[in-house]
Each structure stands twice: as structure tokens, then as C-alpha cells.
Amino acid sequence: MAPVSPALSVKIHEKVFPAVADRPANHVLKNIAFSVDPGSFVIITGPSGGGKSTMLNIVAGLDRDYVGDVKFGGDAPTLAFVFQSPRLLPWRTVQENIALVLPDNDPRLANIPELLRRVGLTDAANAYPEMISLGMQRRVALARAFVLEPDILLMDEPFVSLDDPTAHDLRELLVELWSRRPTTVLFVTHDRTESVMLGTRILRLSPGPATIAEDVPVRLSVADRSNREKVREEQRRIFGEA
Amino acid sequence: MRQAPNAQARGFKVGRLGWSLISLLALGALWEISALIAQSRYLPGPATVFDVMVREARAGELWGNIAATLTRVAFSFVVAMFIGSAIGLALGRYKKADRFFDTWLIFFLNLPALVVIVLCYIWFGLTEVAAITAVAINKIPNVAVTMREGARSLSKDLNEMAHIYRFGWWKTLRHVTLPQLAPFFAAAARSGLALVWKIVLVVEAFGRSDGVGHQLNIAFQLFDVPMILAYALAFIVVVQIIELAILQPLIARANKWRR
Numbered sequence: 001m002a003p004v005s006p007a008l009s010v011k012i013h014e015k016v017f018p019a020v021a022d023r024p025a026n027h028v029l030k031n032i033a034f035s036v037d038p039g040s041f042v043i044i045t046g047p048s049g050g051g052k053s054t055m056l057n058i059v060a061g062l063d064r065d066y067v068g069d070v071k072f073g074g075d076a077p078t079l080a081f082v083f084q085s086p087r088l089l090p091w092r093t094v095q096e097n098i099a100l101v102l103p104d105n106d107p108r109l110a111n112i113p114e115l116l117r118r119v120g121l122t123d124a125a126n127a128y129p130e131m132i133s134l135g136m137q138r139r140v141a142l143a144r145a146f147v148l149e150p151d152i153l154l155m156d157e158p159f160v161s162l163d164d165p166t167a168h169d170l171r172e173l174l175v176e177l178w179s180r181r182p183t184t185v186l187f188v189t190h191d192r193t194e195s196v197m198l199g200t201r202i203l204r205l206s207p208g209p210a211t212i213a214e215d216v217p218v219r220l221s222v223a224d225r226s227n228r229e230k231v232r233e234e235q236r237r238i239f240g241e242a
Numbered sequence: 243m244r245q246a247p248n249a250q251a252r253g254f255k256v257g258r259l260g261w262s263l264i265s266l267l268a269l270g271a272l273w274e275i276s277a278l279i280a281q282s283r284y285l286p287g288p289a290t291v292f293d294v295m296v297r298e299a300r301a302g303e304l305w306g307n308i309a310a311t312l313t314r315v316a317f318s319f320v321v322a323m324f325i326g327s328a329i330g331l332a333l334g335r336y337k338k339a340d341r342f343f344d345t346w347l348i349f350f351l352n353l354p355a356l357v358v359i360v361l362c363y364i365w366f367g368l369t370e371v372a373a374i375t376a377v378a379i380n381k382i383p384n385v386a387v388t389m390r391e392g393a394r395s396l397s398k399d400l401n402e403m404a405h406i407y408r409f410g411w412w413k414t415l416r417h418v419t420l421p422q423l424a425p426f427f428a429a430a431a432r433s434g435l436a437l438v439w440k441i442v443l444v445v446e447a448f449g450r451s452d453g454v455g456h457q458l459n460i461a462f463q464l465f466d467v468p469m470i471l472a473y474a475l476a477f478i479v480v481v482q483i484i485e486l487a488i489l490q491p492l493i494a495r496a497n498k499w500r501r
Contacts (some may be wrong), residue, residue: 062402079406091421091499101407128499148407187400240358 005073007184008152009035012068014209015051028054029066030209038073039182043195046205046213052188053084055210057158059186072152080150082158086137088129088144095125098144108147119143132171133170135166139173146177155187159194171197172226179222196235197225286468295472304456307473308480310453314370314442318377319434325378326385326430331423333386334393350383357440359448368449377441384437385430392426424496432489439481 015029028051038043044052057063058200059070060081088097095112102108116122119139124132138158140157145153159167166193171194178185189195195202198219206213224230256264270288277287298304333340333347359376366372396419404414446455454473461469 035248062405081403081406083399083403084400087399089400089417089421092417100409100413128501130499130501144407 006035007038007040007073008059008078008186009033009071010055010068011057011070012066014068015054015058015063015066023048027209029058029211031211032068033074034203034212034215036184036186038184040196041178041185041187041200043199043218044188044205045190045192045195045202046184046210047207048190050205050208051203051210052190053156056081056154056186056188056204059152060154060182074151077151078148080145080148080153082141082145082153082155084156084158084160086129086134088137088140090129092138093126093128093134094121096128097140098147101144101148108149111147112143115143115147118177135162135170138162138170142170142174142177146181149181150183151242153183153185153186157189159189159191167194174198175222175225192235192239193231196220197231202238284465284467286471291471291475293467294468295476298469298472299476304473304476305450307454307457308476310450311439311442311446311455311477312480314374314377314446314450314453315435318381318442319375319431319438321374322378322381322434322438323427323431324386326382327389327427329382330386330389330391331393334390334396340390347383347386350379351387355380355444358446359441363449370450373442373445373450376445377398377438379439381438382435385434388426388430388433389423392423395426396422422498428489428493428496432493434482435489436440437480439477 010032012029012032014027014031017026017028019025044055051173055062058066058068061070062080088094089100092100094134098112098115099220107132113122113125116125119142120145121136121139124136129137132140141158147157159170162170175198185196188200191224196218201215203212203216204214205211218234218238220230220234224234274287277285295304329343333343343499358379362372362376362379366375374482400418400422402415404418409418442453443455443458447459448455450456454477457473458470461473
């Protein structure tokens, strides 16, 4: 088989937040280079405040003030971003929030009812975001990303500030959605269990200015990922602790 | 007065409408009593004022004048909201412009309405355009200040979301930006209407030959208090109907997503 061309290659020579008022300039990222195969689920982990989100914003094109470049495999890849807070439009219903990312009359609009059913939001389709729980809002954000059938899916700690069972359910939902329609994922988290349960490859950033300290594959099948014992074992192998 | 049967069934529970009615009746009673005690032609009772109102309405004068005033209110309101919003949004978005024009805004906010009215009539003549311009200039700074607050509070998070999901400018405006500005617009519209119709009366009294303000001016010269009160009451009723029938339902519709 010919080598697959990467879905994404990222080169960031340097990213600096300039000095503001009494705060000195902050060198966040330095000499970062990696490429991502299509269909892989890449975890970006590291110390908090260490530039993980900054890196994701650069890949997303939200932050253009850096030295380096980001290249995508396809001509005009479809990008989806699941943010740390759900970022739903509070004045639009659940269904409208999902439909809005698609152009009018797009054939994918027909997939929304099925998608709502799979994320368990059929009954909340016409509710406004402020009327449903944070866990449900995050599911809406997931559905909004998946309805696009994106080539690249960027996720920035999308399951923080949820209680454990809810976060666990959402991870399983993500695995299910992703295995039905594999897409290239960059997923930022500081949760080690989450990293192992979701990722096929883990990039660990060093303390700032951050570079890639470690790049390890995760050796778990889809079935293994819902097995707590196997997840814990793999976590020990990668992070070297209990 | 007899109690409505269903109110009795609920054990004399008075709703919001009931309270408004009771409070209005109390005000009317107070007025009637004051008129009886004063026994002056400068303080007529409610019945006299009501008679004048009916007479004026039959003669067609009342409606014609109210219509003329409402037309001026509508025009100056729309002009003030449009220009005020444009200025406010620009100042909220561009910091340098804001720093420069902030002083101008304070100047116009503190310029007395009467000065604007007199100057407009002197500079542009006793014309309709001068009248509407004068009212609009009085209102524009308030709208601008409110909308500037709105533009400053626009969410960067939602804008990034719209950018990532390629909403384009029209979708972003309609689904992201305008809903965020709606509460500020509603606040500006409500306070705006209250201010505009008061200033329109002054403008009419000074330099127009129809409208409620003009009628009040004539009645003032004749010391015709029943006429003054009849016009004032009729106008209050019309303004309340506009508030209840148009503004409040619009605001309620814009707010239905709130918890």
C-alpha cells in the first residue's frame, strides 16, 4: 500500500502572547511539528495553561498570530470544533442549533432526527439550551459537530465540569459516533483515563514553552475501550503510574 | 360595582389586571373628589373632561390631531433608532472612534431639548423636516449609548463558533449578532418612545399647526383646562395601547428562550 498522505500537518516554530500592561510576554509554544494520519484520534495532553488550547486555536484558524504553518490534506477540509463550553446559541432551539451549521436545503439536514436519537435528545429537540442540563448541552455540541461529517474534528476538553458518570457516558457516545464515521480528531484533555479511552495516539506537551515531549500510540481496540481494566493497564503503560 | 362571578369563585383573588383597574378607579375617585372640593373651572371633574373628549372625537378634531402627532412620533422614532443604532454599533466596535466621539456624545446628551428645537426651527424654518429632525437629534444620543453597550457585550465565543462553522455574514448577523443586540434595542425603543412623544408635543406647540401639542398650546392660551385634560388622557390611552399591543408582545417573543 502506498503511504497515506497526512490529513493534517502542523508546524509551529513559535507562538508568543505579547506583553500586556504589567504581564511580560508569554512564550507558549516552541518547535512543534507533527502530522496526523487520516482517521486517527490524536490526544493532546500536558500541564494546564501549557498551550494545548492555543495549539488547537491555531489549527482551527482562530489564532493567526504565530510563526509556522498548518496544512490540511484535502482541498477545503470541513472543520468542526467542540469547545470547552458548549457555545450554543441560547435563542435557538436544540434542533435549530444543529441545523444552523449546514447550508439551507443540505441533504444532511435529513440526518438530524437520527442523530438526535443517537445522542438521546429526541425529546429535547425543541427545547432552548438554557432549559436543559450542561450534559445535554454538550451532547448538542457533539451532534452539531457530527452532523457536518467533518474531515477534521477539533475538541477542547469538551467533557470538563461534568460529573463522572455523565462524562463517562459522553465518552462512550463519542467513541460510538466516531467508530460509525471515523474522522481525524485532535482532542485536548488533561484527563489521563480519558486520553487512553479515546485516543489512538497521545502527544504529551512539556511545560512551557511547550514542545512535544512524548508521542505514543494507544494499543487498544474499540471493544477494549469500554473495559475499565484494560484501559487502566494501558494508562499504566503510557503514563507509568497507577 | 358588582363582582364578576368567576372572581367570586376564586375567593376574591385579584389578578394583575384587577389591581390596575382598582388603582385607576382610585385615581379617578381622587380626581372627582378634588374637583368637587375645588369647584373651579380650572379643575373640571372626570365627567366634564370625558364629555369634551367625546365632543372632540365626534367633530373629528381629536383623531386628526392624534394621527398627526403619531405620524411625527413614528418618523422621528424610526430615524432616531436607525441613526442612533448605527452610531452606537460603530462606537462599540471601534475603540478609537469611541475615544474620539465620546465627548461629542456627552455634549449632545446634555444639550437641552428646547435648545435643539429652537435652533432647528431657526436654522431650517418652521417645517415638518425641522420638527422631525429636532426630535430625532434629542433621541439619537440615548439610542447610541444603549446600542454601544450592546456592541461591547457581543460574545467573542459565539463569533468564533460562527466562524468555525462557516456561517457567513448573513447567518452570523441574523442568528448570532442581532439576537444579542435585541434586548438593548428593545430597551432603547421603549425609553425612546416615551421620550419621543413628549418632545413631539413641545415641537408641535412651538411651530406646527396641527397635532396634540398644537391643540394643547391653543387650549393653554384660552385656559381651557377640560380640553387640555381631554387631549392628555386620549393620548395616554393611545400610547398605552401601542405599548401593550405592539411593544410588549414583541419583547415577549424575543425573550421566550430565557429561563
